[in-house]
Amino acid sequence: QKEVEQNSGPLSVPEGAIASLNCTYSDRVSQSFFWYRQYSGKSPELIMSIYSNGDKEDGRFTAQLNKASQYVSLLIRDSQPSDSATYLCAVNGGGTDKLIFGTGTRLQVFP
Amino acid sequence: DTAVSQTPKYLVTQMGNDKSIKCEQNLGHDTMYWYKQDSKKFLKIMFSYNNKELIINETVPNRFSPKSPDKAHLNLHINSLELGDSAVYFCASRGAYEQFFGPGTRLTVL
Numbered sequence: 001q002k003e004v005e006q007n008s009g010p011l012s013v014p015e016g017a018i019a020s021l022n023c024t025y026s027d028r029v030s031q032s033f034f035w036y037r038q039y040s041g042k043s044p045e046l047i048m049s050i051y052s053n054g055d056k057e058d059g060r061f062t063a064q065l066n067k068a069s070q071y072v073s074l075l076i077r078d079s080q081p082s083d084s085a086t087y088l089c090a091v092n093g094g095g096t097d098k099l100i101f102g103t104g105t106r107l108q109v110f111p
Numbered sequence: 112d113t114a115v116s117q118t119p120k121y122l123v124t125q126m127g128n129d130k131s132i133k134c135e136q137n138l139g140h141d142t143m144y145w146y147k148q149d150s151k152k153f154l155k156i157m158f159s160y161n162n163k164e165l166i167i168n169e170t171v172p173n174r175f176s177p178k179s180p181d182k183a184h185l186n187l188h189i190n191s192l193e194l195g196d197s198a199v200y201f202c203a204s205r206g207a208y209e210q211f212f213g214p215g216t217r218l219t220v221l
Contacts, residue, residue, distance in 0.1 A: 103152065
C-alpha cells in the first residue's frame with residue numbers, strides 16, 4: 001500500500017465548477033497535511049495546510065481533514081483555467097517533519 | 112526577493128562526472144531539504160538538515176553527499192553520475208510546519 005494515495009486523473013471540470021481532489025494516507029500518527037500546486041516545469045507551491053479535523057477555508061480553496069478515515073481533500077470553488085495544474089497531497093511521515101507526497105492529481109479546467 | 116534559490120537551473124553532463132547543486136534560503140529557517148522528482152513526477156525526500164546537522168538520510172546512494180556550510184545554505188554534491196540520476200532536484204526549507212520549495216535544478220545525465 002502506498003503511503004499517500006491520490007487519483008492521478010486527469011480530473012476535468014468546466015470553468016466555474018467545483019473541483020474536488022482527494023487523498024488518503026496510511027500513517028495514523030501523521031499530524032500535518034498539505035496541498036501543493038505544481039504547474040508544468042515549475043516547483044511545488046504551497047496552497048493549503050491543515051492540522052485538525054474539519055474544514056479550513058482560504059479564498060476559493062477549502063481543505064478537509066478526517067483523521068479517523070485517514071482522508072484529506074481539497075475543494076476549489078469557481079474553478080478557473082489558471083487552476084489547471086497537478087495538485088500534490090503531502091503528509092508528514094512517521095511523526096517527523098519528513099513530507100511524504102502522493103503522486104499528484106492533474107486538474108484540467110476547460111473554458 | 113527569492114525565498115529559496117537554487118543554482119544551476121539546468122545541468123547537462125556525461126555519465127561518470129561529478130556535479131554540485133547549490134541552494135540558499137533567506138527565510139531564516141533552520142531546516143532545509145533535498146527532494147528528487149523523477150520522470151513520473153513522483154517527489155521524494157532525500158535529505159534533511161537542521162541547523163547544519165543531518166537529520167534525515169532516505170537511503171540515498173552514498174554518491175550523493177549533502178553539505179550545509181551554514182543554516183541558510185544546503186548544497187548537494189553527486190559523484191560518478193549515472194543515467195538514473197536524471198531528474199529534477201528541489202531544495203526546500205521549513206518554517207514552523209510548512210515547507211517552501213526552490214525553483215528546481217533539472218539534471219540530465221547523458
